[in-house]
Amino acid sequence: MLRYLTLAIIVFSASEAAAQSPDCVNAMTQADMNICADRDYARADAELNRIYKQVRETLKPDAKATQLLITAQRQWIGFRDATCGLEAYPNTGGSMYGMVLTTCKTGLTDARTKDLTGILER
Template sequence: MKYFIICLLLFAATSKGFAQSQAEMNKKATEAYRQADKELNDIYQAIQKEYAANKKFLENLRDAQRLWVQFRDAQLKAMFPEAAKNYGSMFPVCKSNYLTLLTTQRIESLRVWLNGLPAGETCTGSIGVKQ
């Protein structure tokens, strides 16, 4: 029984599922942000394609997206106002995680132009107005 427990502990200590290097954590967090950013760009492009005939909406969407990028960057500065070195080795993970959160929130707010709103919603604005 002791031999089994010792083997189990050794396995746990050497397993990648239990421990990661800082570089691996940074890489995973950065990749998660890149995936979210790609999804955001894909949704943005799909909206532009689907609403191609609604020029005024697309003009306003472009303005909103530019302002959102400025907002995202300002939020990041507000969250981490000091130089990166002041936050320690976890900073790249924290930064990527925060950017992923903000990007995911933006994805959800844009997704309504593709998926619509719940039935009975009366304040639809430009959602679904494709001409």
């Protein structure tokens, strides 16, 4: 009976720890660093999508410009994925792979957002 109680306490403690958000400023474990990198990328991707929609709306009256934007964005996604895949490649199979891949995507996504923001400012 004591074993089951001990096991229940361990499982509850582990699930409580997992439910808490890591401190991304002071992340110490690879798992926390991976979670934080994923959050950073989600933020960057959401901002890129917001700006992309604004640019698309701005260009909407010009069908050719809109098509060029769509083509450029699709090609940029391929570039981002290939570039970051190459950057993360040395970490394939390791616990850092996801973090390196996602951190690369975040950086390129932030840069792309800045580029598209420039279109809005013209």
